[in-house]
Structures are given as structure tokens and as C-alpha cells.
Amino acid sequence: MKQTYTGPHAAPGDGTARVKKLINDPSTVTTESLEGFAAAHADLVEVHFDPTYVNRAGGAVSGKVGIVSGGGSGHEPLHGGFVGVGMLDGAVPGAMFTSPTPDQIAPALQAADGGAGVLAIVKNYTGDVLNFETAAELADAEGVTVRTVIVNDDVAVQDSLYTAGRRGVAGTVAVEKIAGAAAERGDDLDAVTALAEKVIANVRSMGVALTACTVPHAGKPSFDLPDDEIEIGIGIHGEPGRRRIPLASADEITEMLLTPVADDLGLAGGERVLLFVNGMGGTPASELYVVYRQARALLEARGVQVTRSLVGNYVTSLEMQGASVTVLRLDDELTALWDAPVHTTALRW
Template identity: 75%
Template sequence: MKKLINDPKQVVTESVEGFGAAHADLVSVHPEPLFITRKDAPRQGKVGLVSGGGSGHEPLHAGYVGRGMLDAAVPGAMFTSPTPDQILPATTAVDGGAGVLHIVKNYTGDVLNFETAAELAEAEGVTVRTVLVNDDVAVEDSLYTAGRRGVGGTVLVERIAGGAAERGDSLDAVTAIAQRVIDNVRSMGVALAACTVPHAGQPSFDLTDDEIEIGIGIHGEPGRHRIAMENADGITGRLMEPILADLKVDSGEKVLLFVNGMGGTPASELYIVYRRARQLLEEQGIVVERSLVGNYITALEMQGASITVLRLDDEMVELWDSPVHTAALHWGV
């Protein structure tokens, strides 16, 4: 294992410390317990958005703290859920009197710990709503979930719900738009090579040089099936087929196409995947209204990619385009 780390037990702490120093104009780091808030939190009268999960998916979630997205992010240990004693103070720290929305990826630990923190926050007088992101069409159940996993669609939920919160929508309205995104987004990923968790010191699963894993999650867990290596167009077709079968997008509808790197894939390869995915959509008369390509929700240094398709309506487009200023996404500011 070769990694730019010091002590495997201090990776998250030192990484967050560096992130906070690099983006001190945007965020504040709270070390004990560990969580990150936007610099101007809490904002009175604004719904607070809180998300989090195991570290190793950077820039998710800390990279999306700021104007037009999250008010707080709660990083757990590597690929491990944050604890309620982190989530609770993050929630209360961003409560500006309009309530707080928890955006939770569908992994058992995240669900349970955010649920506990929400109950504790309610006991302290904070109104909390929760949405569960479950966009991964690869599997129905895994070691980490009951039901579908939350993957690339999480970024889109945080951006669009964040735009709604920033314009002053109520807690119920922000929750509703977040759920609408969840209901209309689907994802699937592929791994060309596994990642290595620092404290484990070895790859999370084994692939030979001529194998790929279709349907992987973002924690290094194996996917739906293992096949021989194919070219980019063939792999892209394998990812798009179940997405479109599940989402049932009709000709003439508008979508956002998001091609995401898993941490170890060059941008040049991601654009090759995007090229073919867009061709497949346009061949069915589907309009690609907005796009996102890059490493936005990763699995450490895993080689691979995921594709996410979001069915858009006019309000989603307006909120997507609204000003955002975070470490990882910024436009219109």
C-alpha cells in the first residue's frame, strides 16, 4: 500500500484539518466532535441542510458545504457512518429557526445514526425532516443496506434541495423537492480495480487484469456481476440499460446526465463514457438538458465510473442553475 498518509488512524482528522485550512473562507471545522459547517451558519430563517457519511468519498460531503448546498457535513471514519454525537451538534449548529433537513444515503449505519440524532434534536426543540437517497439500481440489498444504496444521486439531491433552501423555501417545501429528485434519479457504477482502505492495507476485492465489476457501490463492496473487460462503449451500455429500464424516461423528456469518477479514473476516460451515454439517450429522443462530469462522489482511489440520470422538470433546472459556492461546485456567484 502506497498512500500519502501519516498514521492510518489519523487520515480523516488530518484530511479535514487540511480541508478547513484550504477553504477557511467557506467553512468552519468543529473538531470535537468532528463536523463541518458553512462559515455563516446558522442563517436565521433558512432551512438547514445536513448530510454526512463515511469518509473516502471526497469531495462528498464536506466539499458541498456552502451557499446553495449543505449547511453542515458530518464525516465518519473511513467508509464508516458518523455517530449521533457528531450529527446532533451539526444539526443544532445550523438550525436558524426554520428547521433542518437530513439528507441520508441508504446505508444501515447512516440511517440508524441519523435517526437517533434527529430524535435527540427534536427533543432539543429542532424540527427535523429526513430524506433517504436510494438511487443505485445495481442491487436491492447488500451488506450495507436494506434496499437500494445511495450513490451519485446524492450530489444532485444536495444541489437542488440546497438551491430551494437558499431561496427561502419552507422545510416542507425543501423536503418535497429533495424527495422529488430522489424519485426521479437512478445510478449504476463499474470498477476496473478495487480501492484500498488505509487501515485495511489491502484491496477491498480482487480483480484480475482482464476483469471488471459491474454494479459496485461506493464503499468498495463488490457489485452485481463480474465480467471480462470490454471497451468503453460496451461498459457504458451495460450501465445505461438498467438505469433507463428502471427510470422509464420517455422521448422528449429532459434529463441531467452525470458521469462520475470513482477516484482513480482520468477525466479523458470519463468524457468517453459521457459521450456514449449521451448518444444512447439521444437515440431514444431524450434531451440532455444539463451535464456534470468529474470526480464528485468517489471510493478512495478506485478505478471506475458511475452514471447517474435525473429526470428534470423546469423547477429542478432553475434550482440546479441557481448560484452555488462550495469547494467542489461553484457557479453563478
């Protein structure tokens, strides 16, 4: 007997499915989540509503270049979790998997300006790029100098469901960390922008999905993935990747992710890298370390030295099971900026 559901957990359709999530209503989850985030971390962040954006507690730092990023919600801790000392001054969360609007982004850019201009770090999705562009014009009209960099680290596909060119994925964390450190030490807008571009030129990523995820208001998985298949090269919104293959071993999957990343970077023996294994949200930490182990072994087999590491859920796709592998080519300058103190809810040292 089929049961019919009504109310906030009822999935769109014939009423026989429910969205099994810790939510009150799909239409309020982003706002309620941000209210909780603001209350839990009042020492680090302020959340503004209507329009919605996240600010470093205490507001813009006079004389410091401001750093702002943003994008659809559902990728937490990206970006709000990276607001704080040594990283972002502002983050602009859109609706789930949806670009933030110019009227959210523009006030966030203004709020982050301490008089030295603002760098906007934008992941390469058409909506994000357009809306940040419009917002930068609005902010400029208010006297804020805005530079924009576009992160496009995903080597999986050229052009995609929401993108012309490569998508921006987990490599964004490295761009935000290093640009944030440069701004914190007092670099000017040109220098901070050049460093962000340097990271973008030297960071590549690729991911895999074992399961799909469900956007609350969609009420059904973002794509269909059979029980015995995985998607190599998945996007962080479940966009198609390179290919579907039968479930393989962790070592085989890791090789399929690491090799295109290392090849695209043109890594040579003797080079140093940051190796970042990112969880998509629903994969246990133990599995992420199994992937890290093999990715590191493959890099070492190429003569590449892994001198910095990051493992965990940093750029997620709600509860998707899967992972991505990101490699950033390091030199002394990028290493020092990566190591510089950071104090945010998601990254802290």
C-alpha cells in the same frame, strides 16, 4: 528476500506489504485531511473537531432551512466539498467508509438550524440511516425540527452488504444541490423536503469498478478483482455489484450502466435529463468523457434530451478506478434549482 515493514505504512498481516498512500498514519488521516480542508477553505467552511463536523462559514442562516448530509469518509468531495452557499449547511464525516456517529450528527443538525428546521439527506446504508435517526431524536429533544430523506438511487442491486433496499450513491449530489437551492431561496421545511423527495424519485445511478481501493487502516484492497475483470454495479465501498465480466470496451460498459438506469426511470422520448458521469477517484478525466459521450448518444437514441451535464470526481471511493452514470429527469422547476448559484469547494457557479 521479503522485507518486513513497521511503522505507519505497514499493512496489517505478516509485515511484507505497505500501504502506499500520502498519509502519516491510518488513524489520523481523516482528522489531518479535515485540518487541511479547513485551512484551505476558511472562506467557505468551518470544521469542528471532537465531535467532528463541517459547518458553513458563519454558521446557520437565520430563517433559512438548514441542510445537512454525512456519511463515511473516503468519498471526497462528498459531503464536505458541498458545504457552502446554495447547498449544504453542514456535513458529518465518519471514519473511512464508516457511518458517522449520532454524537457527531446531532450537534451538526443543531448548528445548521436557523430556526426553520433542518433537512437531513442520508444515503441508504443501514448504519447511516440508524445513526441519523438517533441523532434526529437527540436534536429534536433540543428543539430542532428535523426531517430526513433517504437517497437510494443505485439501481444495481436490491439489498447489499451494508444496505436494505437500494444504496445511495452519486445521485446524492443532485439531491443536495436542489434541496440546497430551494432552502437558499427561502422555501420552508415542507417544501424543501418535498423537492428532495422529488429528486430522489427521479434520479438513478449505476457504477463500474476496474480496480479496488485500499482503506488506510485496512491496509489491503477492499476486494479482489483480477487484472482482466471488471465489476458491473459496484457500490461506493466496493460492495458487490450485479456481475463480474471480462474487461469490455468503454462503449459496451457504458451501455451496461446507462440502460438499467434509463429503463428504471422509464424515460420516454422528448424528456429532458441531467447526465452526470462520476469518477470513482482513480480514473482520468479523459476516460470519463469517453463514457459521457456514449451515455449521451444512448440517451439521444431514445429521444431523450440531455439539457444539463456534470462530469468529474464528485462521489469517489478513494483511488478506485471506475465510473458511475447518473440520470436525473428534469422539469423546469428542477432545472431552475440546478442552475441556481452555488458556492462550495467542489461545485460552484
